[in-house]
Amino acid sequence: MSSGSRGRWLYVWALTLLLAGAPGGSNAGRILGLFYFPARSHFIIFEPLLQELAKRGHQVDVVSHFPLEKPLSNYTDISIKGSWPMLANSFTVDHLMSRHLVNLLYYTWTENLAMCQKAMEHPFLKELAASPERFHYDVVLVEIFGVDCAYGYAYKLGAPVIGMTSLVGLPYGQERVGNPDNPAYVPVANLPFTSHMTLWERTLNSLGKLYAVLGEKLFGRRSTDQMLREHLGADMPSLSELIERNTSLVMVNSHFSLNGARPAVPGYLEVGGMHVNPKRGKLPEDTGAFLDGAGPEGAVFVSFGSLLLMEDLPAPQLQALLQVLGALPQRVVWRINGTRVPGGLPRNVLGKPWMPQQEVLSHPKIRAFISHGGLASTQEALHWAVPAVVVPFFTDQRQNGRLWEERGAARVLHFYDITPDSLRDALHAVLNDPSYRENARRLSEQFRDRPQAPLETAVWWTEYVMRHRGAPHLRSAAVGLSWVQLWLLDVGAVLAATFALLVATLWILVRAIANFLCHKRKSVVSKANKLKSS
Structure with missing residues (x-):
């Protein structure tokens, strides 16, 4: 063999080994992510999975409001940023506190519909709708939150859907894979209940679930049906049909250590904490130096999330925070933006408009967290065993705070109850009562003790769905049942009719026997009377 031929063979052999060892190899798939909701607090839950799939060799195309700051191989951003205002630093306390289950869900359905309509004007989605045969995807990842217009594109592509939520399982999300959702012990996400409810709470929880499920069908799906047929063709099946036959898997941002034990079919996957980086991240130099210089008493971290600005809090509560x-x-x-605080910040406080929350919470000097109780923040504090004072505002924050407090790792303080005394008492307890730190440590161990990391779990099951062409066997047969069949109302009707028939038959039989005996007795008496008279 000539040296040239030998060289070519060595090149081919080396290339074969390289391809065989590459992430994904020949099993690499094509994944489309459709995320219309313009809230960073939602997207940070999904982004680690999308990036990890790209790192493993899959081609990942992502429609979202949040393009990557640094390019990543195999990851293509299709930015819809600017199609809708970002939901960040745009709410007041009164606005958030006025949101309850009824108006919150209605707002979600109506606003999400408008968000979808704006996103559908993007050239990429227009081209996909007009010429779906030019595209190929093995799976479509979507957010379950209000309106499901993404299912229309999955139908056009002939691709299965994996639904994801930044919250715990929503009532209209669990039914997509036939997961049981008994309101006797499974609280609706936007209600302030835990698994242990009173009779009144179970009543409200049942009504809340009924409203969420029926409202999503009546307000969410009907309006979306009309919109999909306008944009994607008049021959589009109903959204209910698309959801029923094309949802392979539902990933929820929960874990039983915090949210309680509940049934789960194979297609219902808990991946709570998927966004948490298990490694201690690097802090900005000034923040790191400030925390490193804290004495043995440690430090406290304060953040109320991304929806409101803490410098714009009502004066009584802001002054109580500053004083304490x-x-x-x-x-x-x-x-907090300290330059906008009247009188400035105290000397022991480092304030910034933005801080890398996970990196701060992972710092060994952090002793307590004053938080709004958002689920992502809660899980990050759980992971790093940081006890908290929770000041919830709306949606699931009230439930998260109660769950946290129920496990002895937090104190809940309602915002309008904040005074210097109430805040001082709550913070003093969390900082100085060792049971809070011990309960936080125990809860952290339960939260982290899993067969594999939640991100690894999410990646494995995403690839499983691709390997098995949608994996329809993951879904419960309950998906295809009507509510009459699911709740055994037809069986109950049959049993009731059978029982009624038996009772009626028995009644007729007893009446017949009684009439026969009565008639016979009368006949005997008549004969006896005749004998006497003769």
Whole structure:
């Protein structure tokens, strides 16, 4: 063999080995992510999975409001940023506190419909709708939150759907894979209940579930049906039909250590904490130095999430925070724009408009967290065993706070109840009562103790759905049942009719026997009377 031929064979052999060892190899798939909701607090839950799939060799195309800051191989951003205002730093306390289950869900259905309509004007989605045969995807990842227009594109592509939620399982999300959702012990996400409910709470929870399920069908799906037929063709099946036959898997942002044990079919997957980085991240230099310099008392972290600005809090509550935090022996790291606070921040406080929350919570000097109780924030604090004072505002924050408090790792303080005394008492308990830190440590161990990391679990099951062409066997047969069949109302009707028939038959039989005996007795008496008279 000539040296040239030998060289070519060596090249081919080396290339074969390289391809065989590459992430994904010949099993690499094509994945489309459709995420219309313009809230960073939602997208941070899904983004780690999308990035990890790309790192493993899959081609991942993502429609979202949040393009990557740094390019990533195999990851293509299809940005719809600007099609709808971002939901960040745009709410007041009164606005958030006025949101309850009824108006919140109705707002979600109507606003999400408008968001979908705007997103569908993007050239990529227009081209996909007009010429779906030019595209190929093995699976479509979507967010379950309000309106499901993404299912129309999955239908056009002939691809299965994996639904994801940044919350715990929503009532209209669980039914997509036939997962049981008994309101006797499974609280609706937007209600402030835990698994242990009173009679009144179970009544409200049942009504809340009924409203969520029926409302999503009446307000969400009907309007979406009309919109999909306008944009994707008059021959589009109903959204209910698309959801029923094309949902392979539902991933929910929960874990039983916090949210309680509940039944789960194979197609219902808990991946709570998927977004948490298990490694201690690097802090900005000034923040790191500030925390490193804290004494043995440690430090407190304060953040109320991304929906409102803490410097715009009502004056009584803001002044209570400033007074109590400024008197602490601990240093305080606060997500706040200190230049907009009248009188400035106390000397022991480092304030910034934005802070890398996971990196701060993972710092060994952090002793307590004053939080709004958002689910992502809650899970990050659970992972790093940080006890908390929770000040919930709306949606699932009230439930998260109660769950956290129920497990002895937090104190809940309602916003309008914040005074210097109430805040001081709650923070003093969390900082100085060792049971809070011990319960936080125990809860953290339960939260982290899993067969595999939640991100690894999510990747494996996504690839499973692709390997098995949608894996329809993951779904329960309950998906195809009507509510009459699911709740055994037809069986109950048959049993009731059978029982009624038996009772009626028995009644007729007893009446017949009684009449016969009565007639016979009368006959005997008549004969006896005749004998006497003769």
